[in-house]
Amino acid sequence: MHSYNICASVGLVASLLVRGVVARPACCNNTITRDVVVVGGGASGAHAAVWLRDHNKTVVVVEKANQLGGHTDSYIDPDTGKAINIGVQAWMEYKNTFDFPKRMNVSTSGSMEFTTLDYKYIDFRSGLPVTNYTAPGPTDMYPALQRYLDVLLQYEDMLLPGFFNFPKPESIPEDLLMSFSDFVKKYDLGAAVPQIWDSTAQGLGDTMDVPTLFVMQASGIPMVRALLGLGAAAVPASGRLYDLFESIATFLGNDILYSSTVISSTRTNRGVSLKVAGADGKLTCIEAKRLLIAFEPTMENLQPFRPDDTERQVFSKFGYTTVYAGLLKHPSLEIGVAYSNRLPETGPSNYTIFPLPSQVGRFDYIGGTNNIFQFTAVGTKDDTPESMQQLISQTINTLTEAGTIAASEGALTFPAFANHGKMHPRVTADDLRAGFIQKQLALQGRHSTWYTGAAFSAGFSTVLWEYNNVLLPDVIKGL
Numbered sequence: 001m002h003s004y005n006i007c008a009s010v011g012l013v014a015s016l017l018v019r020g021v022v023a024r025p026a027c028c029n030n031t032i033t034r035d036v037v038v039v040g041g042g043a044s045g046a047h048a049a050v051w052l053r054d055h056n057k058t059v060v061v062v063e064k065a066n067q068l069g070g071h072t073d074s075y076i077d078p079d080t081g082k083a084i085n086i087g088v089q090a091w092m093e094y095k096n097t098f099d100f101p102k103r104m105n106v107s108t109s110g111s112m113e114f115t116t117l118d119y120k121y122i123d124f125r126s127g128l129p130v131t132n133y134t135a136p137g138p139t140d141m142y143p144a145l146q147r148y149l150d151v152l153l154q155y156e157d158m159l160l161p162g163f164f165n166f167p168k169p170e171s172i173p174e175d176l177l178m179s180f181s182d183f184v185k186k187y188d189l190g191a192a193v194p195q196i197w198d199s200t201a202q203g204l205g206d207t208m209d210v211p212t213l214f215v216m217q218a219s220g221i222p223m224v225r226a227l228l229g230l231g232a233a234a235v236p237a238s239g240r241l242y243d244l245f246e247s248i249a250t251f252l253g254n255d256i257l258y259s260s261t262v263i264s265s266t267r268t269n270r271g272v273s274l275k276v277a278g279a280d281g282k283l284t285c286i287e288a289k290r291l292l293i294a295f296e297p298t299m300e301n302l303q304p305f306r307p308d309d310t311e312r313q314v315f316s317k318f319g320y321t322t323v324y325a326g327l328l329k330h331p332s333l334e335i336g337v338a339y340s341n342r343l344p345e346t347g348p349s350n351y352t353i354f355p356l357p358s359q360v361g362r363f364d365y366i367g368g369t370n371n372i373f374q375f376t377a378v379g380t381k382d383d384t385p386e387s388m389q390q391l392i393s394q395t396i397n398t399l400t401e402a403g404t405i406a407a408s409e410g411a412l413t414f415p416a417f418a419n420h421g422k423m424h425p426r427v428t429a430d431d432l433r434a435g436f437i438q439k440q441l442a443l444q445g446r447h448s449t450w451y452t453g454a455a456f457s458a459g460f461s462t463v464l465w466e467y468n469n470v471l472l473p474d475v476i477k478g479l
């Protein structure tokens, strides 16, 4: 591979002259050479690294956090010793992808635990119960979910595990382009929407207005099959999804650079050179034949990779919401209750109107002996963990002032607060009609750079693993 010293600079040359040394580039404490550098060690990047090792390729993972897993994390309740999944809750059965946890010696024999809860629907803006709201009953919900699944199956080949067979702009089915509210109307899916919303789709924010394609990515076949009992929603026997990432971390060993970010790079069709900064201030230079990007491709995240105009034209089009999840405690929240945010306009049975970001979706009692509640919240692209903690705190105050929950002296605490950051990348129907997906796919391999993760696939761990299974043979071609 053609490679050169990206550390070379006027300052460096001067310092080399002064010190009279020419050994290794002084600006890098360490230089490593690999077939593939994977940036991001969540579900998609960690799986890709194992796949590449299993195909006899050398690999290094650059991970910003001090652990693998991304949206998969767990919290151990200090009082009960029980592991609680934060973020990813289960692996939704899809093709043979449970082979991957098995490959890592992690079972998929557990199943999600459900606690029977007393659901309270409340307008979190006023703090008042939405008394005339009735959630759809099972005899309406399950047939509606089945109707949704029937339509999803028609488009499976276009969307899963990625857009490999996506139709040309002029042939994109109108079902994928229309707003989700029109789609719900067309197929009479109203009774399924609250479940779709509560499971994953609320992360989109303006879920009812986005092109249906993006709702299908956020709550597609594997999830709907699991809701209908047609597919497994699996967890390890321990209940702790994070076990998988511990096993991967052991397997990859020193081929993971934790707490590390790329600070500069050169990418050509002959390979990539990255300069990576670690938490200890150490600089590592990586020379690799291929780069696999496995993080959310926001413009901020891509900045050190200096996207060219063609890449910018794609990535700058993505709109995002921000997603937060975790655990909270507050003495006013009642054991056994699930508090869900709903709008009064929803009336008794209009299931197409939902709160828009910034909004706190729910506080659900998680069972056990502790008064711990799980929350999810969705912000605009400009929200921050601080602004969302503020909103959660304000919501509890509003519920108290409205008399919906009892006043108490105790404070709000967050045993776990996960900032999932920008998620659910999406574009408009007009962008799709103008060939957005084709332009996005054309970036694969450009400047020796490849992409995995939800923006190119869908927001489910198992789907991402299958996406890698299809993509990675192309990535290693010619290595």
Ligand SMILES: Cc1cc2nc3c(=O)[nH]c(=O)nc-3n(C[C@H](O)[C@H](O)[C@H](O)COP(=O)(O)OP(=O)(O)OC[C@H]3O[C@@H](n4cnc5c(N)ncnc54)[C@H](O)[C@@H]3O)c2cc1C
Residues within 6 Å of the ligand: 039, 040, 041, 042, 043, 044, 045, 062, 063, 064, 065, 067, 068, 069, 070, 071, 072, 086, 087, 088, 089, 090, 091, 092, 260, 261, 262, 294, 295, 296, 301, 323, 324, 325, 376, 420, 452, 453, 454, 459, 460, 461, 462, 464
């Ligand atoms: C609350 C919540 C619940 C969910 N529930 C489920 C579920 O039950 N089942 C399911 O399958 N999916 C679920 N998902 C979807 C989940 O996002 C995907 O399944 C999957 O975890 C996404 O994997 P990923 O590798 O694409 O991204 P991520 O998990 O986001 O991983 C990206 C990794 O890249 C790192 N990173 C980011 N930027 C950089 C950078 N610049 N440099 C280096 N590293 C970087 C991050 O630290 C992270 O480790 C849930 C998501 C959320 C937020």
Ligand SMILES: *[C@@H]1O[C@H](CO)[C@@H](O)[C@H](O)[C@H]1NC(C)=O
Residues within 6 Å of the ligand: 026, 027, 028, 029, 280, 281, 282, 283
């Ligand atoms: C890394 O290299 C820089 C520049 O040569 C040096 O100042 C620093 O002490 C080194 N750090 C470590 C941890 O070796």
Ligand SMILES: *[C@@H]1O[C@H](CO)[C@@H](O)[C@H](O)[C@H]1NC(C)=O
Residues within 6 Å of the ligand: 054, 055, 056
């Ligand atoms: C990797 O290398 C081993 C040992 O040389 C070999 O047995 C195996 O078939 C190789 N695997 C692949 C996928 O090429």
Ligand SMILES: *[C@@H]1O[C@H](CO)[C@@H](O)[C@H](O)[C@H]1NC(C)=O
Residues within 6 Å of the ligand: 103, 104, 105, 247, 251
């Ligand atoms: C899985 O367990 C087997 C048997 O103990 C062991 O040989 C193998 O290395 C383990 N693999 C991983 C990825 O941990």
Ligand SMILES: *[C@@H]1O[C@H](CO)[C@@H](O)[C@H](O)[C@H]1NC(C)=O
Residues within 6 Å of the ligand: 129, 130, 131, 132, 344, 345, 346, 347, 348
């Ligand atoms: C439901 O009740 C709210 C007041 O709580 C009211 O504003 C709204 O109009 C009612 N909706 C319907 C459809 O009755």
Ligand SMILES: *[C@@H]1O[C@H](CO)[C@@H](O)[C@H](O)[C@H]1NC(C)=O
Residues within 6 Å of the ligand: 190, 350, 351, 352, 353
């Ligand atoms: C629900 O309310 C919205 C907004 O008011 C309205 O456009 C839609 O027609 C209603 N749907 C049903 C099924 O009543």
